[in-house]
Amino acid sequence: MFAVFQRNSITSEDLLLFRHKLFKHGIHVKVFPLQVIKKVLGQLQLEAMLPLFIGHTLIVVSSQAKVKEMLQAARTVPQTLLLGAFIENKLLSQQGVVNYSKLPSKETLQGQLVSTLTTMTSQTSSLLAHHSTHLSRLLEQHSKEDTKSA
Structure with missing residues (x-):
């Protein structure tokens, strides 16, 4: 699972809380400069996600598709907005991720x-x-x- 969140003026305490809630489920939050992201994603099958990386973004990664846990943690931090995700070799929009979590x-x-x-x-x-x-x-x-x- 590879998800992209837009990060709006979030305090370091809220970000730490968000990371901790996700880490309890084996989900990690990563922050990289845009230049690094664009270079790496251009070489992977995630190239279609490049338009999502505008401004401040967070990358949420997990080896398993734990979508429900990710969405529950994201609800507690309104300063983050899910832009899209790549789950089980499928590129999903925000609504697609919500629908996937209901399966x-x-x-x-x-x-x-x-x-x-x-x-x-x-x-x-x-x-x-x-x-x-x-x-x-x-x-x-x-x-x-x-x-x-x-």
Whole structure:
């Protein structure tokens, strides 16, 4: 995860609080001069993010996509404004990041998939058993009718 925040007149205490809240979740805040950022991003796949680096910016990086935690920490510091992010090889706008944070986790989706597959398997099994049970009842009824008529 690589996010860009605009930094408006933030006090050093608020910035330290912001860094600390993010660091608790394994997210780091970096500040680099614009010349360094432009040179490095020009060489990476993040080149599309170059227009976001105007004025004072903060870079928020993490090895995992911890978007909810990042947004919660950013809400406590109104002097920062999310401009965009690069999450799981996708370039996202501010609204895209908010929408991404509302998605369920991979573990939740895997659990739902397993549940759906299990339900479908049991339904298929019961449908197959239902037809054979129904067929055997019909054959029993037919054989009883044959024995009565004979």
